[in-house]
Amino acid sequence: MKRLTKNCTIELLKLEHYYAINALYSNVNVRAYLGGVPKESYIEASFRGMLEAPFPNTYLYISLKATDEFIGLVSIDEYHDKETYELSYQFLPQYWGQGYAYEVLTNVIDYGLNVLNLPYLVAETQTANIASCRLLEKVGMHKVQVLERFGHEQAVYELRKNG
Structure with missing residues (x-):
């Protein structure tokens, strides 16, 4: 699977x-709302889990088309309830505020709803x-929904296939 947007290449994680991915997970700014920078062993296990995740869990490596620079990770994977699929994303700070996340997420949402044929996606x-709430x-x-998880107030967003 490889998809192109105006500025980005979206491909399956390899x-x-x-x-x-290690650099992304080790970035203090990226991890500010994600529980902080995890230990190396967690990053390794998490990465292995992404590579081995069963379909339709999808982990996507995002790079700039023009330079091939890595800019972020987007995924559609099993949500906490184990019945729903969640859209998640992390982008390196130097690429924030430039429209790349919007460009990539709209493409990945289309992929999730129309290729993976999921009835809806959630994001938390x-x-x-x-900034993340506005992007969603x-x-x-x-x-x-608004709930408390991981010791912080979380907003749960949803997008259904037909409205």
């Missing part, structure tokens, strides 16, 4: 992407992460 972010609303998701 073993050779480990160092880029800390309510304190205002911009891609068409609607807030359906």
